[in-house]
Amino acid sequence: MRGRFAEGNPCMSKKASQTTHTIQLPPDCASNKAILQVNDEIREALAQKPERIELDGSRVLRLGSVAIGTLAVLAREARASGTELVFYRFTDAARRPFEICRVEQHFCWED
Known part of the structure; x- marks a missing residue:
C-alpha cells in the first residue's frame, strides 16, 4: 500500500473553544x-x-509512505475517540497558520 498526498480536500476552520x-x-x-x-x-x-x-504540516508532507500510513491509522483512531488529528500549514516566515486540515481527508490510498 502506498500513500500519496491528495490535493483539493476541504480544510476546517479552527474553533477557539477547542482543547488542542x-x-x-x-x-x-x-x-x-x-x-x-x-x-x-x-x-x-x-x-x-x-x-x-x-x-x-510542512513536515507531515515530507513523511515517507510508511509514516503516512501510520499517521492515517492514528487519525482514524483519534476520530473514533472524538479527537481530531490535523496538520497546519504556514503562509510566510512569520509562521502564521492559514489552514488546518484533517489528516484522514488529505491522504488517500492505493493498493
Missing part, C-alpha cells in the same frame, strides 16, 4: 526513530482526550 495539543515533528521526521517518537507522542496526547491534535 500541538506536536512538533523532528527535523528528520522520515527516519524510523522519528516515526516511532511521533507515534508515541500522538498516543500520549490521545490519552489526554483533547478535541484536536495538531501537527506541523
